[in-house]
Amino acid sequence: MICTTMFRTMFRLVARITMLSWVPLLTRLVALASSTGSHGCKCISTDDCWPDASAFAKLASEVSQPLVQPFPTASACYPVSDPSGNCTEVQTLWGDGNWRSNQAGSMQESNYETFTFDNGTISACYRDTALGVPCEQGSVPVIGVDARTLEDVQAGVKFARVHNLRLVVKNTGHDFLGRSAGRGSFVIWTHHMKNITVHDTFTPFGGRKNEKYSQAITLGAGVQWHEAYDAANGANRTLVGGLSAGGSVGAAGGWLLGGGHSALSPTYGLGVDNVLEISIVVASGEHIKANSHKNTDLFWALRGGGGGTYGIVTSVTYRTHPLQQVIAGFLTTSIKSSTPGTPPILVKLISEFFRMSPNLSDAGWGGYGLMAPSAPGESLAMQFVAIAPNSSWSAANDSFLPLIANVASLAANSSIDDGGLLNITFASTFPVESFHAWLTQFIDSGTAETGGNVMIGSRLLPKALLDVNSTRAAETWLGLPGITFHLVAGGAVSKTDPDATGLNPAWRKGVLHAAFGSGWPEGTSSADIEQIANGIKQNLTLIENLSPNAGAYLNEASLFETDFQQTFFGNHYHKLKAIKKRYDPTDLFIVPKGVGSEDWDEQLHCRRRK
Numbered sequence: 001m002i003c004t005t006m007f008r009t010m011f012r013l014v015a016r017i018t019m020l021s022w023v024p025l026l027t028r029l030v031a032l033a034s035s036t037g038s039h040g041c042k043c044i045s046t047d048d049c050w051p052d053a054s055a056f057a058k059l060a061s062e063v064s065q066p067l068v069q070p071f072p073t074a075s076a077c078y079p080v081s082d083p084s085g086n087c088t089e090v091q092t093l094w095g096d097g098n099w100r101s102n103q104a105g106s107m108q109e110s111n112y113e114t115f116t117f118d119n120g121t122i123s124a125c126y127r128d129t130a131l132g133v134p135c136e137q138g139s140v141p142v143i144g145v146d147a148r149t150l151e152d153v154q155a156g157v158k159f160a161r162v163h164n165l166r167l168v169v170k171n172t173g174h175d176f177l178g179r180s181a182g183r184g185s186f187v188i189w190t191h192h193m194k195n196i197t198v199h200d201t202f203t204p205f206g207g208r209k210n211e212k213y214s215q216a217i218t219l220g221a222g223v224q225w226h227e228a229y230d231a232a233n234g235a236n237r238t239l240v241g242g243l244s245a246g247g248s249v250g251a252a253g254g255w256l257l258g259g260g261h262s263a264l265s266p267t268y269g270l271g272v273d274n275v276l277e278i279s280i281v282v283a284s285g286e287h288i289k290a291n292s293h294k295n296t297d298l299f300w301a302l303r304g305g306g307g308g309t310y311g312i313v314t315s316v317t318y319r320t321h322p323l324q325q326v327i328a329g330f331l332t333t334s335i336k337s338s339t340p341g342t343p344p345i346l347v348k349l350i351s352e353f354f355r356m357s358p359n360l361s362d363a364g365w366g367g368y369g370l371m372a373p374s375a376p377g378e379s380l381a382m383q384f385v386a387i388a389p390n391s392s393w394s395a396a397n398d399s400f401l402p403l404i405a406n407v408a409s410l411a412a413n414s415s416i417d418d419g420g421l422l423n424i425t426f427a428s429t430f431p432v433e434s435f436h437a438w439l440t441q442f443i444d445s446g447t448a449e450t451g452g453n454v455m456i457g458s459r460l461l462p463k464a465l466l467d468v469n470s471t472r473a474a475e476t477w478l479g480l481p482g483i484t485f486h487l488v489a490g491g492a493v494s495k496t497d498p499d500a501t502g503l504n505p506a507w508r509k510g511v512l513h514a515a516f517g518s519g520w521p522e523g524t525s526s527a528d529i530e531q532i533a534n535g536i537k538q539n540l541t542l543i544e545n546l547s548p549n550a551g552a553y554l555n556e557a558s559l560f561e562t563d564f565q566q567t568f569f570g571n572h573y574h575k576l577k578a579i580k581k582r583y584d585p586t587d588l589f590i591v592p593k594g595v596g597s598e599d600w601d602e603q604l605h606c607r608r609r610k
């Protein structure tokens with residue numbers, strides 16, 4: 001009896017304890033399930049929810065090409081990873097942007113192929129096999145669709161949505177923030193969507209019959225600048241586009257979606273100012289056209305809201321400009337100095353360049369100020385290469401020769417022992433047949449520009465700063481590593497209504513897009529890379545303090561911005577996010593430091609708890 005009573009009492013006690021402890025636990029488990037389950041996390045290749053072979057086989061049967069299984073760039077040098085690979089080719093073409101873009105798994109900046117675990121171990125596949133590190137997949141997507149048709153893109157989007165996959169859209173892999181990579185992800189690779197059409201006249205979908213643009217050009221998502229330029233030139237037209245060795249940057253992907261700058265921008269505006277229509281597959285799988293008549297909210301957002309965020313662009317139609325003679329301008333210098341550090345004459349030189357930049361871009365000049373020593377052992381000096389695309393030679397001289405004259409007078413007063421000896425090594429202007437001829441002769445050197453491990457940061461330097469504080473700006477920027485000044489704003493860029501597109505309004509106040517960066521050799525430990533990252537964070541503090549809220553170009557910027565929403569999107573952020581919710585309610589398209597990314601963890605794997 002006593003046993004029965006005791007049993008009953010114990011039973012009640014146990015029941016109560018169980019109730020007490022299990023009810024909240026169950027609630028917590030349910031909560032956990034909903035935050036890490038199908039709605040809270042995306043599936044990556046190491047998760048149980050990753051689709052099985054039969055699901056992938058079914059997808060393969062729905063698309064035009066076999067599924068791709070991307071490998072890191074160097075995998076051919078590791079027979080275990082890629083037995084059929086050609087390591088000689090990897091070693092020879094490592095820095096070639098076009099070769100890299102042809103590899104599904106290759107990123108232009110090698111560090112974005114790597115993944116660092118919490119314990120500091122780096123999963124990577126190094127070119128230098130002598131480091132003795134086995135080749136691993138890192139952040140390279142594991143499988144995906146090699147899209148050639150609209151239906152391929154739609155099948156890929158649907159598959160990623162139905163299986164709740166961490167989806168990556170990759171075009172050329174040039175992204176400086178690693179937005180075209182993702183550990184354990186499923187990739188839709190747009191590189192082979194190479195259609196190009198030149199239209200005698202183009203009327204946007206839904207536009208009035210009399211709204212006609214002559215010689216507009218439609219580019220498939222995978223077209224690269226060298227291909228687009230050749231096509232435009234073949235049609236006797238000029239197209240506003242990016243510049244890089246070999247013209248390997250994508251002409252209808254991330255470049256446009258983030259803004260798209262060009263040496264032609266001070267005359268003709270940015271990429272987003274030249275686009276007439278964008279065709280896109282959105283998260284629902286629907287293929288729609290966005291222009292100034294249809295889906296205007298999406299068209300606004302796509303022009304600056306950043307790549308990989310609203311859907312998969314399948315083609316883009318740009319306006320073109322007349323093919324005409326252009327004026328090239330050069331100002332290259334050398335500096336000799338007897339003291340270490342930044343010679344004061346270099347500060348004066350850059351300050352002068354800053355001060356003159358607003359006038360140059362207002363007159364239509366666009367170009368690049370690069371810092372390099374003119375001979376080994378010499379101090380850094382400036383090499384400025386620019387173009388005035390729609391100007392007579394004499395009008396171009398009116399704005400360019402004052403810069404040369406001012407620098408010449410700085411040079412005349414300089415001395416090696418007193419602040420450094422400045423010399424103009426080449427300064428001139430001259431006509432060139434066309435933009436295409438200019439970039440082929442002077443810019444498109446074809447030299448290796450990619451394949452390193454780099455982190456960069458940037459700011460759009462406003463006219464107000466350059467007018468008033470050019471010396472302070474020069475001092476600050478000359479304290480940073482690896483600087484470049486792109487004269488790609490001002491002029492026509494600043495004459496456009498800042499709210500006409502979703503682009504960061506900071507672009508409309510800026511004149512120079514100034515960037516800096518640091519690199520490191522492969523094999524560097526994660527602790528040492530973190531040191532470099534800490535330096536970059538300090539660098540960012542300095543340039544933010546120099547010109548608070550000046551904003552930055554999201555395509556060439558840092559992952560470490562403390563307020564990326566403000567810095568990359570300014571006061572357009574909330575509207576961009578609202579439009580994203582409309583077209584991508586489940587966050588299928590999320591990229592690092594992109595619109596809506598703050599709701600996800602760093603790996604973009606799971607939603608952050610509110």
Ligand SMILES: Cc1cc2nc3c(=O)[nH]c(=O)nc-3n(C[C@H](O)[C@H](O)[C@H](O)COP(=O)(O)OP(=O)(O)OC[C@H]3O[C@@H](n4cnc5c(N)ncnc54)[C@H](O)[C@@H]3O)c2cc1C
Binds near residue numbers: 175245254256313555
């Ligand atoms: C060597 C070099 C030179 C450069 N020169 C310039 C320059 O002159 N001017 C300039 O403005 N920028 C320049 N950039 C920066 C360039 O704009 C960015 O790297 C841009 O992200 C490249 O876009 P992509 O489509 O070629 O590359 P990717 O890395 O493949 O894609 C970049 C981003 O866009 C997304 N994306 C790509 N295609 C699509 C699509 N079809 N639909 C939806 N999302 C897509 C990706 O998901 C990713 O988030 C340069 C970069 C490098 C490395």
Ligand SMILES: *[C@@H]1O[C@H](CO)[C@@H](O)[C@H](O)[C@H]1NC(C)=O
Binds near residue numbers: 086092
């Ligand atoms: C490997 O690549 C190199 C360099 O591109 C080339 O010369 C060689 O023919 C290739 N070898 C094979 C087996 O394809």
Ligand SMILES: *[C@@H]1O[C@H](CO)[C@@H](O)[C@H](O)[C@H]1NC(C)=O
Binds near residue numbers: 117118119120121
């Ligand atoms: C670090 O973590 C990764 C992933 O969990 C693991 O594979 C690796 O062995 C770990 N490295 C060390 C040194 O503990």
Ligand SMILES: *[C@@H]1O[C@H](CO)[C@@H](O)[C@H](O)[C@H]1NC(C)=O
Binds near residue numbers: 150
């Ligand atoms: C590319 O152009 C061809 C020929 O005009 C057309 O059949 C095809 O559908 C186009 N592809 C895409 C992806 O637009």
Ligand SMILES: *[C@@H]1O[C@H](CO)[C@@H](O)[C@H](O)[C@H]1NC(C)=O
Binds near residue numbers: 234235236
């Ligand atoms: C481009 O211009 C050249 C020279 O004027 C001319 O010969 C050629 O036919 C033109 N091409 C096109 C496609 O109009």
Ligand SMILES: *[C@@H]1O[C@H](CO)[C@@H](O)[C@H](O)[C@H]1NC(C)=O
Binds near residue numbers: 356359402
């Ligand atoms: C810019 O041009 C204007 C008008 O020609 C001129 O008054 C001004 O001095 C120029 N600015 C600089 C820094 O030379």
Ligand SMILES: *[C@@H]1O[C@H](CO)[C@@H](O)[C@H](O)[C@H]1NC(C)=O
Binds near residue numbers: 267268390
């Ligand atoms: C090009 O120059 C002509 C002549 O000066 C001018 O009328 C036209 O507006 C200019 N175009 C642009 C885009 O600046």
Ligand SMILES: *[C@@H]1O[C@H](CO)[C@@H](O)[C@H](O)[C@H]1NC(C)=O
Binds near residue numbers: 409410413
């Ligand atoms: C150069 O030196 C002369 C004489 O010292 C001075 O008058 C002139 O202002 C100086 N010029 C510059 C650009 O510093």
Ligand SMILES: *[C@@H]1O[C@H](CO)[C@@H](O)[C@H](O)[C@H]1NC(C)=O
Binds near residue numbers: 423424425426
């Ligand atoms: C300045 O540069 C020119 C052109 O390269 C060169 O001929 C000249 O010797 C240089 N002068 C000095 C003082 O270095």
Ligand SMILES: *[C@@H]1O[C@H](CO)[C@@H](O)[C@H](O)[C@H]1NC(C)=O
Binds near residue numbers: 393394397427
């Ligand atoms: C423009 O300036 C250059 C000097 O760089 C000069 O050689 C040329 O004659 C000038 N052209 C015109 C049309 O003024």
Ligand SMILES: *[C@@H]1O[C@H](CO)[C@@H](O)[C@H](O)[C@H]1NC(C)=O
Binds near residue numbers: 464465468469472546
């Ligand atoms: C110029 O610098 C001073 C501090 O030296 C600062 O107070 C001022 O706001 C700056 N002006 C601009 C336009 O950057």
Ligand SMILES: *[C@@H]1O[C@H](CO)[C@@H](O)[C@H](O)[C@H]1NC(C)=O
Binds near residue numbers: 479531
């Ligand atoms: C900028 O970053 C680099 C790279 O980490 C670092 O070495 C340097 O000290 C930093 N410079 C400043 C002025 O913060």
